[in-house]
Amino acid sequence: MNLFFGKAKSKTTAKDAIIKLRETLDMLEKREAFLEGKANNELKNAKLYATKNRRFKTYYIIVALQALKRKKVFEANIEKINGARMTIETQMMAIESANVNLETMGAMRAGAEAMKNIHGSMDVNTVDSTMDDIRDQMDIATEISEAISRPVGEELDEDELLNELEELEQEELDAKMLDTPAPAMDVPDVPSHEPSKFYFLLIPFD
Template sequence: MNLFFGKAKSKTTAKDAIYKLRETLGMLEKRQTFLETKAENELKIARLNATKNRRVALMALKRKKAYESNIEKINGARMTIETQMMAIENANVNLETMGAMRAGAEAMKNIHGSMDIDKVDATMDDIRDQMDVANEISEAISRPVGMGEDLDEDDLLNELEELEQEELDAKMLETPSPVVSAPNVPNSKPAYKQPVVEEDDEEAELRALQASIAM
């Protein structure tokens, strides 16, 4: 135990640091707003007394300058805090990224812990052997049983020749002798076409007149 400084400080996390910096930043913003209001009031006093009371106007301008000096310091502190917050956030992102990558590496190591290249090669050899056995079994199953094992090829050829000769003999017996046919003579008489008597215009007009009288 440290007798002079009390308990040792706990390790500050990135989350705690960012929270504290944001809290400080908010306090500085409120302080800056307050000082800006004070500076504007002093400027108003100086304007009102510029021609009436010179001494009061000068004192008001001095106080305004003091307020503005503090405002500039606060602006610098705010910029520093914002930069520090950004750096901590980036560092925290990098830390989380490295943690995730480290966890991934550990997971891969655990997965590969029970594997090596010799075991993988042996497993692949077993798979290939079993695939060969499966192909042999498939071929054996698909091969016809009892077809062509006890038959003599010469006997089959002789039987085939006999069948071919029988077919040729049958075709020769079925072929008829050629018959000479007489030329075709048409029996029907040519149709007689009666002449068409053309009717002149006068006869046509007369017929039309007779028809109109009959009506």
């Protein structure tokens, strides 16, 4: 607390300012509606007295003129209120726009600080070193996996196994050839019944 100048004033936020301006705008709108009602009443009075009995024409004219003067005063105040309302509405829009810009800059600043904090603990050399470590560990994992999957015991010669497989295939082919019957020959059918007796006459020819 300042002992000489009293309590320091707190800063007005954009939200507080907009609330205050809206309250003022509502008050001006109500004031304008009130003055418009007064002006309309004075206009009615002026028309009423302007058409009164001509016997008191001078008096009624004075009263009508006074009503018109009051109407003009009310209308002048209404114009001033309209000007104030336009100023307040413009100011509100400016504050809202400025507040949006402020919020946007705050968000962007927070993002920049977050990126700075993230990148503060690493640089290109650190990243390269980390990637090298990852590659080394991946190579070690591959070697371990291959070692685990390698069969335990004496390894057999693949060439020897292939030769044995060929011998088995040849044996199988030979067995099939021996089991295959010889092709049948076309032999005419021999009749199974006794042939009929035929007698031939020998006729000499001259």
